[in-house]
Amino acid sequence: MTNRVCSILGIEKPIIQGPMVYLTDAKLVAAVSNAGGMGSLGPHAGQTDSTKDPIERAERLRTQIQQVKELTDKPFSVNVLPSQNHEDDDRYTPPQLEVIFEEGVPAVTFVGEPNRSMVRMFGEFKQRGIKIVYRSLNPTPENTRAAEEAGADIVVATGFDEGGTLPIMTLGTFSIVPLIKDAVKDIPVMAAGGIADRRAVDATLALGAEGVYCGTVFLMSQECRMAENVKQALLGATARDLLLFRTMPAYYRSYPGDLARELVSMDKAGATNEELGAKMGGFENLRIGMLEGDMDKGYVSVGNGITHIHEIKPIKQIIDDLTAHLNATD
């Protein structure tokens, strides 16, 4: 199938692997791109610890980008996630952008709210021919229109069924995709949240999406560096097993473990979102839960699509299973 998403990004199948911090690395991203989709490196891609040094962080990203380029000649992207609270004092994004420009990265998966620095960055991407896939954590018609106006090439509509940081508005994927589709003037919309089999792909296309943006389905791949014991535990899990709790900025869900159960108890006892966020421990406890496989000390984030994943497959098979049937209809 080829459509506007494919021609904008120069890919064969309208599917993007959403960035997922430590769980992404050059191997995963290149495998997605080689299979005809577009892979995306997340923050701390390929790392086993975090560094607070902005230059070292950017150089670690450079190493991953160079490895992707060794493994594929197909388009790939890098997650740009500027600090929303310190627009004028964001130490990490400028050196990261330098690396993205110097290494000739073809596309970015940009997450943030429209503001002055986003408009400036979009201008710099456009000047260099870098394609912009825009995703708000809290998609609305207003931020969608602003992103399109600022130069986004594609916009992602993410529903509450997703894995990772959940939106403030609890609209499911079924509700958010047509809302965002009706908000854009001229650019394609991709759907995200809970998409893990071809039925979901078909449903989102019927709702007006022109492609899918998936995380969880790629965690459950042979190439993903998520801990083997976590993959095996998740094979037996459904969306009904996942624990939902408030945190910063709004909600999160996790496979059950000591930390996740404690977060649910704190939530029920009336803790503030700030207290819950501090207890949750940011990406570090995600790393401990999902990369190191300690599901009690850390947490394990997946979307509701986990119900429909019954096998750890190679990336190529995952992408073929999600999209191969579309060939017949184009």
Ligand SMILES: Cc1cc2nc3c(=O)[nH]c(=O)nc-3n(C[C@H](O)[C@H](O)[C@H](O)COP(=O)(O)O)c2cc1C
């Ligand atoms: C474990 C995990 C980590 C994530 N980390 C990031 C991230 O670093 N940056 C980002 O923009 N989105 C992140 N996301 C969101 C994904 O890119 C994607 O939008 C989401 O997984 C789609 O929903 P799905 O998991 O139901 O397919 C993460 C999602 C998961 C499950």
